[in-house]
Amino acid sequence: MLLCLTANHRNTSFDLLEKLSFGAPDAAKGLVEGSELVSGAVVLATCNRFEAYLDVPDADGTAATDRAVEAMSLASGTDPAALRDAVTILHGDAVAQHLFSVSSGLESVVVGEDEISGQVRRALQRAREVGTTSSALERLFQKATQTSRGVKSRTALGGAGRSLVRLGLELASSRVTDWAEARVLIVGTGQYAATTVTALRDRGVENLTVFSPSGRAAAFATKYGLVASTSLPDAIGASDIVITCTAYLAIEPKAIPNSSRRLIIDLGLPRNVDPAVATLPGIELLDLETISLHAPIEDLTAAADARALVGEAAAGFTADHSVEPAIVALRSHIFDILDAEIVRARSRGAGDETEAALRHLAGVFLHGPSARARELAKEGRANDFVDGLDALYNVRAAGAVELRAADAVELRASDAVELRASGAVGDLDAPRASA
CATH class of the missing domain: 3.40.50.720 (NAD(P)-binding Rossmann-like Domain)
Structure with a gap:
């Protein structure tokens, strides 16, 4: 599950934000390493906001939140109770909506400001460098970057040069x-x-x-x-x-x-x-603090257009996330069949060309159902795909989500190499068990 601890210029003193900007980013590594409560963390701390995005295995997230507050307050020299009172806790689908709004400049002192999207990218890069990101957070932040670019190119906020x-x-x-x-x-x-x-x-x-x-x-x-x-x-x-x-x-x-x-x-x-x-x-x-008090009223039309795009992007992200375990289960099922068939073909004297052709064919077969699954999810019909998968192949998505996303990527890393070598990667949405 994704969690976000957020505080900004609207509800938090600049004194507290100042302390958090100085020390909180350094707490991410200790928060993730050796912890069963937090699988990944990306911290964004700027002059007018504090954001801690967490990937947690617990569906409740209460213990992870307590641990994060403790770590961030210790690193920044703030009182844990004061920090807990200052932050708003977002869960699940609300996290994507919030980050996409932040990265698009809709939550900034100056609505539509230019700098925030770069700060979001650098926060992710820092998490990569210290080893605290996760596949779920990577997907979230990459989609946030795409969304902010779309807002700038498709609304009046894009050319304003606001900062x-x-x-x-x-x-x-x-x-x-x-x-x-x-x-x-x-x-x-x-x-x-x-x-x-x-x-x-x-x-x-x-x-x-x-x-x-x-x-x-x-x-x-x-x-x-x-x-x-x-x-x-x-x-x-x-x-x-x-x-x-x-x-x-x-x-x-x-x-x-x-x-x-x-x-x-x-x-x-x-x-x-x-x-x-x-x-x-x-x-x-x-x-x-003085400058923020004089921030102009946002351009209502441009902001409304931007928020509509952000909402659409967040809904799409949530839909993809909801159906992904089923897609992973289908891929695992097809590739298990493929592996067995390759072994049989090899035993009968087949060479590399045959294997490449079989892998290419598997990629072609998987592309259509994967695309359709995402379409159904956006229509609120993800269960139709899950039920169809069960009826046709006796494959259940629950078996796929028992693996952590990072483990699944590592498990199937060799497949990505083989697919690139065979030229089938263009036909396949992603590596075979990518979550």
Whole structure:
């Protein structure tokens, strides 16, 4: 079963989200390793949301939820009770609906924002690197990526260029007389910094300097045509606007060299700027919490279209998931027959060409029923396929789902190699026991 623990800017303080963004992703490995409660975990923690997607063997999931809260709170230095109160727990079908909405930007501070889909992909990649993903989570996140692309290409949200960076600059415009004359310092060299450069140039900014606490300013400046600085106080002193978007740097009041009028936009999480900076004469500070309070009302038509696409994609994902055990059972049955027939053919002197032809034929036979099963599932008739499978072949889906998906893939890995060698892979939906 899939579970999701979610908290966001609408119902959780930025202080708690800040702590979770710093430590929670590191808890995934310990949550999965050596645990019978959690088979897989992908953690997404951004400036305005926390998401923990879990693959759990228990149909209830209560114990897995408790274990996840404990692990995430320990890793982030948060109170377990406070974290439990903050998160919403989603189960089963609701998980796909939620992730697809998140990855499409429908749950963001700025509806339709550009950055979130990349953050979702990177969360999955991180889970792959530390070994905490699972086949169920892979399918879920890959479908989420497909859905977000569809929303961007088929609705008005796609070309809006929406982002927290652009919203922050929009709010700053009332404080800036002429962007073309503004001296802007960017602190940070990551993806947000690159997005910031583009957004600033769209507004006509020409005088751009970059500082990096990690020493990457020179390379970033060369790539984007900026001026690099090696001294933060000097760079701040020479700027009218400071935009921070790095990981750990905290600009304290003592780093501000003078009290001239200056606007500071803090896009970092954890915070890059000490709130006490806002008390200095002439300093105005815009942070994520302030920016989120001024998020525009979503374009109702575009958002409605996007939500319709997300709902359709979630329904399709749920339908495929409901009928997959039956498809796996059919494949296992056909391939067992195929293996026996290949052994008999080999015993009579048949060669590689005969085996390849038999495997190709099996793939052709399986493709039609597999496609039809998914069609029936989308119509709410998955049981028709399951009952037909039982009536025709005396094959029951329950036998297929006793294997964990990862074990099934490993068990049949040799089949995928043989199918590719035979050229039949194009006719077969997936490896023979892929879940």
